[in-house]
Amino acid sequence: MLTFTAFSVRRALQGLWRNRVMSLAATVTMVLMLLLLAGLLIVLSGLQAGLSFVEQKVDVQAYLYDGVPPDRVQALIGQVQALPEVSAVTYTTKDQALADWQATLRARGQQDFTAVTGTNPIPASINVKLREPGVYGTVVDVLKASTGVVQRVDETQQVVDALITITNVLRTIGLIMLVMVGLTVLFIVVNTIRMAVMARADEIEIMRLVGASDAFIRWPFIFEGLFVGLIGAALTLVLLGLAAGPISQFTTAIVAQVPVGFDQQLGLELVGLVVGAGVLMGGIGAWISVRSYLIR
Amino acid sequence: MTATLEPPAVTPRPPEPDALRASLVLHDVSMVYPNGKRALVDVDLVVPRGDFVFLVGPSGAGKTTLIKLLIRDEVATTGAVLLAGQDLAHLPRRQVPLMRRRIGIVFQDFKLLPSKTVRENVAFALEVTGTPRQQAAPVVERVLALVGLTGQAAQRPAQLSGGEQQRTAIARAMVHDPEIIIADEPTGNLDPLISWEILQLLLRINELGTTVLMATHNAEVVTALRRRVVALEEGRVVRDEVGGYHREY
Numbered sequence: 001m002l003t004f005t006a007f008s009v010r011r012a013l014q015g016l017w018r019n020r021v022m023s024l025a026a027t028v029t030m031v032l033m034l035l036l037l038a039g040l041l042i043v044l045s046g047l048q049a050g051l052s053f054v055e056q057k058v059d060v061q062a063y064l065y066d067g068v069p070p071d072r073v074q075a076l077i078g079q080v081q082a083l084p085e086v087s088a089v090t091y092t093t094k095d096q097a098l099a100d101w102q103a104t105l106r107a108r109g110q111q112d113f114t115a116v117t118g119t120n121p122i123p124a125s126i127n128v129k130l131r132e133p134g135v136y137g138t139v140v141d142v143l144k145a146s147t148g149v150v151q152r153v154d155e156t157q158q159v160v161d162a163l164i165t166i167t168n169v170l171r172t173i174g175l176i177m178l179v180m181v182g183l184t185v186l187f188i189v190v191n192t193i194r195m196a197v198m199a200r201a202d203e204i205e206i207m208r209l210v211g212a213s214d215a216f217i218r219w220p221f222i223f224e225g226l227f228v229g230l231i232g233a234a235l236t237l238v239l240l241g242l243a244a245g246p247i248s249q250f251t252t253a254i255v256a257q258v259p260v261g262f263d264q265q266l267g268l269e270l271v272g273l274v275v276g277a278g279v280l281m282g283g284i285g286a287w288i289s290v291r292s293y294l295i296r
Numbered sequence: 297m298t299a300t301l302e303p304p305a306v307t308p309r310p311p312e313p314d315a316l317r318a319s320l321v322l323h324d325v326s327m328v329y330p331n332g333k334r335a336l337v338d339v340d341l342v343v344p345r346g347d348f349v350f351l352v353g354p355s356g357a358g359k360t361t362l363i364k365l366l367i368r369d370e371v372a373t374t375g376a377v378l379l380a381g382q383d384l385a386h387l388p389r390r391q392v393p394l395m396r397r398r399i400g401i402v403f404q405d406f407k408l409l410p411s412k413t414v415r416e417n418v419a420f421a422l423e424v425t426g427t428p429r430q431q432a433a434p435v436v437e438r439v440l441a442l443v444g445l446t447g448q449a450a451q452r453p454a455q456l457s458g459g460e461q462q463r464t465a466i467a468r469a470m471v472h473d474p475e476i477i478i479a480d481e482p483t484g485n486l487d488p489l490i491s492w493e494i495l496q497l498l499l500r501i502n503e504l505g506t507t508v509l510m511a512t513h514n515a516e517v518v519t520a521l522r523r524r525v526v527a528l529e530e531g532r533v534v535r536d537e538v539g540g541y542h543r544e545y
Contacts, residue, residue, distance in 0.1 A: 003428050206407055209367065211397035211472065212424035213390075 004216065012223035015196045023228060026185075026192040030232030030281065031239070033181045034274045038240055040174040041273060045266055047167045054159055060128040060136070061154045062143045066094070073126070076146050080128060085137035088129040097122040123151060182281065189228060189285025193221050197293055204293065218290045225286025226279055233278030237271060317381065319345045319476045319507035320366065325375035327361050327531075335361035337531040339375070343509060345475075348502045350518045351511040352541055353528035359511045362528070363480050366509075367399055368392055380475045397425060400469025400506075404481035406461045408453040408468075414460075415440065415449040418468045425472070432471075439467040443497060459490035466497060476507040483514050491517060515541035 016023045064073065073091065081089050092100075098120045105112050128139055136155070143153050197204070207217050320343035327336040336358045343349050351359050364370040365377050368384045377384045380398055387395060408417050415436060422432040440446050443463040453461050462482055469477055479498060483491035495517055502508045512518060518525060519540035527535035527543075535543060 003423075003426055007423060202407070203409060206409065206420070207424045208393075209396065209401050209407070210421035210424065210468065211393045211395070211399075213393045213426075216424050216426065 004219070007216070008219040008223050011220035012227055015200070015220065015224045016227055018199060019192065019196050022192045022195050023224075026188050026228045027232045027235070029181075029185050029188050030228060030278055031235045033178070033185045033281070034232055034236035034278055035239065036174075036181055037178055037277055038236060038270055038274055040170075040178060041270060042266070044167065044171060044174070045269075047163060047170070051160065051163045051167065054156055054163065059130040059156050060139055060143070061156070062126045062128070062150045063123040063152045063154070064125060064149055065151050066123065068124075068149050072146075072149055073124075076143070076149055077126060079146075080126065080139065080142055083137060083139055083142065085130055085132075085135055085139055086128055087131040090127045090129075092125045092127060094120050094122060094124045097124060126150075185281050186285050186288075189225055189282055190289045192228065193225050193286040193289035196224055197221060197289060217293070221290045222283060222286045225282035225284075225289075227282070228285075229278035229280070229282025230275070232282070233275040236274050236278070240270065240274075317345065318378075319343050319347070319380060320509065321376070321378040322362075322365075323376045323378075325365065325372045325377060327358075327365065327370065328373045335531055336365075336372075339528075339531075339533055341526060341533065341536070343476075343507060345507055346502070346505055348499070348508045348523050349510070350521075350523060350525045350541075351509060351528065352513070352518060352525055353534075357528040358531040359528055360480070361531075363401075363478055363511060366478055367396060367401060393425070397472040398475045400466075400472065400474035400477040402462070402465050402469050402477065402479040402482045404484035406453070406458075406465045406485075408461055408464055410453055413450050413452055414445055414456070414464050414467075417453070417464055418471060421468050421471045435471055436467075439470045442470060442501070443467040457490070458486050459493050462486065462490075462494050463497060466494070466501070470501065470506075474506060476509060477501060479508065479510040479512075481511055481513065483512065483517065488516070495521070 077089050077091060080086055101122055102112050102115075126143070128143075130136065130139070136157075140153055140155060143150050204217055320341065322339050322341040325336055325339040326334070328334050339358075339362070351362065353359055361370065365372055365384070366379060368387065371385050379395065382391075382395060384395070409420065412420060418439060419429075419432050419436045422435060423429075427435075437446070440449055443466050445460060445463055445467060448456060448460060453464065456464065462485075466477075466479075466482075477498065482498070483494050486494060491514060498508050498510065499521075519542070522538060522540070524538050525535065525541070526533060
C-alpha cells in the first residue's frame with residue numbers, strides 16, 4: 001500500500017511537471033471557478049445575514065416632520081399602541097437618530113459630513129414592532145392618516161421582499177454561471193489528464209504487458225487531477241485571504257448597518273467548499289479521462 | 297468378449313488431463329474479428345512445460361493474433377485457450393494482470409522506456425506490480441546477470457546496441473519468473489550475429505525450465521536448431537513437427 005501510494009504520487013508529480021503548460025491552464029481555470037463559487041457563497045451569506053437582521057428589526061418605521069409638537073407625537077404613539085396587531089412602539093428623537101447615524105459611519109470608517117454642516121438632516125421616527133411579522137392590519141393607514149406629523153412610512157416588508165428577490169436572482173444567476181464554469185473546468189481537467197495519459201501511452205502499454213493492475217495504471221492520473229484541484233484550491237484560498245479585508249468592507253457597505261463579513265463560521269465553510277469542490281472536480285475529471293484507457 | 301480387447305475408436309481428443317499441466321493449450325480455437333476476418337481457424341496446440349517452440353508462417357497467417365490471445369489482449373471467438381491450466385476466456389478482469397505476470401513477453405521493437413536506465417527498465421516491471429524496492433533489487437540484479445548486462449545496468453537504451461536492448465527486454469520479461477516466455481519476432485530488428493546471441497539466451501532460459509514460444513521469420517535460425525516448429529497459414533496450423541523452417545519432404 002505504501003509502495004503503491006508512493007509510486008502513484010511520484011508519478012503524478014512527474015506528470016504535472018512534464019505537462020506543465022496544460023497543468024497550469026487547468027489550475028488557473030480551477031482557481032477562476034473556485035473564486036466564483038466562493039464569491040457566490042460570500043454574497044449570498046451576506047444577503048442572508050442582512051435579511052435576518054432586517055427581519056428581526058422593526059416592521060414599520062414612520063419618519064416625522066421636524067418640529068411636530070410632542071403632544072401630537074405622544075397622541076399618535078398612543079393611537080398606534082392601542083392597535084391589536086402592534087406589540088411595541090418606540091420613539092427615536094432627531095438627536096438620537098443623528099447619534100446612531102454617526103455611529104454607523106464610524107463603524108464603516110467613513111467621514112462624518114454632518115459634523116461639517118452643523119445641521120441635523122435626519123428625521124425623528126416612530127418604530128413599530130408587530131406581533132406577527134407581515135400582519136399589518138391598519139397600522140400603516142393609521143400612521144399615514146396623521147397628516148402634518150408623519151412625513152413618510154417605510155414598511156420593512158418591502159425591504160425584505162426586495163432582499164429576497166435579489167437573493168433569489170443572484171442565486172440563480174450564480175448557479176448557472178457556476179455550472180457553466182464548472183463544465184469548462186471539467187473539460188479542461190479531462191483534457192489535461194488525457195494529454196498526460198497520451199504522453200505515457202508507451203509506459204501504460206508496458207505496464208499492462210508486465211501485469212500491472214488497473215489501480216497502478218489509474219491512480220497516478222487520478223492523483224494528478226487531485227493535485228490540480230488541491231493546488232487550485234490553495235491558490236484560491238490565498239487570494240481570498242488577501243481579499244478578505246476589502247470584501248468585509250464591501251459586504252458591510254451593501255447591507256448598511258449589518259456587520260457581516262468573514263466570521264469564523266463563513267471562513268470554515270469557504271475552506272471546506274473550495275477544497276472540496278477543487279478536489280472533486282480534479283478527481284472526477286481525471287477519472288473520466290483514464291476510464292476510456294482501462295476499459296479494454 | 298472380443299470387443300473389450302479392441303482399441304477405443306479414435307475421436308477428436310479433448311484436452312487431456314496432462315494438458316492442464318502444460319504451459320499452453322489451445323483447443324479448437326477460432327478467432328473472427330468484428331470486420332469478419334477469420335484470423336485463426338480450429339487451432340489445436342499443446343505446449344508442454346519446458347518446451348521450446350518456433351511459431352512460423354507468412355505475414356497475416358495469424359501469429360500475431362495467436363500471441364494476442366495468449367496474453368489475453370483478445371479473447372477467442374470459440375474454443376479454449378489455457379495458460380498454465382487457466383482458461384483465459386473465463387478469467388475475471390481483475391485476474392488478468394496476475395495472469396500476465398506468469399508470461400514474459402518480448403517484442404521485436406523491445407518496448408523499453410528511453411528515459412530509464414537498463415536497471416530501471418527491468419525494475420519497472422516489479423515496481424508497477426507493487427513489489428517493494430528492497431525485494432525488487434536482488435531480483436533485478438539476478439536477471440541482469442542472467443542476460444549478461446550487469447555492466448551496462450546504468451546506461452540508457454539509446455546508449456546500447458540492438459542486441460543489448462533486446463537482452464534488457466528479456467531480462468524484464470524474466471523478473472516475474474514466468475511460466476512461459478513469448479517472443480514475437482525478437483530477432484526481427486537485429487543482424488544475424490546478434491540474432492544468434494539472443495537465441496542462445498532464449499535457449500539458456502529454456503534450459504533453466506521456462507517454456508519458450510518464439511514467433512519468427514528467421515528461417516536460418518529455425519532450420520539450424522531442429523526444434524519443434526508450428527507453422528500457421530491462413531489461420532490454420534499446417535504443420536507441427538520437429539524440423540526446419542520450410543516443409544521437408
